[in-house]
Amino acid sequence: YAQTRQQSLARDGVACAMLDEQALRAAEPALREDLRGAMIVPDDGVVYAPAVAAWLLGQPVKGRIATRLDANVERVTRTGVQLADGESIAAGAVLVANGFDAARLLPGLPLRPKKGHLLITDRYPGTVRHQILELGYIKSAHNASGTSVAFNVQPRPTGQLLIGSSRQFDTVDPAIDSAVLARMLARAAHFLPGLRDLNAIRAWTGFRPATNDGLPLIGPAGPFAAGLHPATWLAAGHEGLGVTTALATARLIAAQMSNGATPIDAAPYLPARCAPQEAAHG
Known part of the structure; x- marks a missing residue:
């Protein structure tokens, strides 16, 4: 299985190699001694979510994005969102990208x-x-x-x-x-x-x-936003990969929202795939 996985990654252009027992011991001496080998991915890395968020918030956007911290959204409305303090914010579109809490804003969401x-x-x-x-x-x-x-x-x-x-x-x-x-x-x-x-x-x-099928929900909220803002979008349900796939998700959702060409096929991630049949065809 390890060799099959290595070959699959190599076909996708990911640098990786197999280590035999001796090479594995040299790479990680603390591992138990009877392990026969491993696969190494030299370019693999780990990101620290708070640092990533701080870096993204610090990017220059030339006034196009206004960031409001500690502004909890109570609900999505027909025209935008309402904050927990009662303030209403009108918007041309609403993107719900708050993890599991998205199900609170869009009841019925399959998270x-x-x-x-x-x-x-x-x-x-x-x-x-x-x-x-x-x-x-x-x-x-x-x-x-x-x-x-x-x-x-x-x-x-x-x-x-x-x-x-x-x-x-x-x-x-x-x-x-x-x-x-x-x-x-x-x-x-x-x-x-x-x-x-x-x-x-x-x-x-x-x-x-x-989600039930293990893929995130990226695209128009559709039936999950019935009666709410007609341009409600979703970027949620990434399980444990929300941070590491954030930039790719942003490119995919931005392309859809602007009617541009998507960098990959968006179909597998569209929220409509999870809608009840009667809602999907209603």
Whole structure:
């Protein structure tokens, strides 16, 4: 499977290579010794969401975009949006791009919360040199039901290790589930035995906005905005990839909103695919 994955990435122009057992040991000595090999993606990277958001907000837009922080939208109206403080803002179009909370603004939107746990350790520089994940992570990430865990560890610039991952459906309780956290850490220690000797300083949870088919909702809101602003658009449901696919999503939605040529086929992501049949044809 690893070789098939490597060949698929190579065909798409992604630099990657297979490592044998000896090369893997040299790259990541902390991994358990009986692993036979791995695939390395040299250009893979990790972004820190708050830093990305700050960078995007700091881009020069020559007065074309007015940013209002701490202005919570209460509802979408026929002419724009109404804020929580009662202020109404008229707009030529409304783009709903607020993750799982999009379902509050557009009732009936097929978004499900997918709960996840993360844990971060104290500082142990050099323990792990690359982001490492098991190939089974991809299967776990796309499960449509149940609870799953998979090995994923990221070395932070501080020397800390960020450890994941878990996925749970059908809960909106933000409390740490000790049983799931224990499963997740046991899976991580299965690959990195030395983790058992490290100190954890914090664990937390979050919710990913998931769709039934695993693809985001990018395009006109259609039947999900019935009775609201006629030009309501969606960019939501990216599960755990909202930050890393943000710029591509922006290009795709901007092209649709301006009736321009889309950089990729927009059809697989159109919200209308998720609408009930009677609504889609009504």
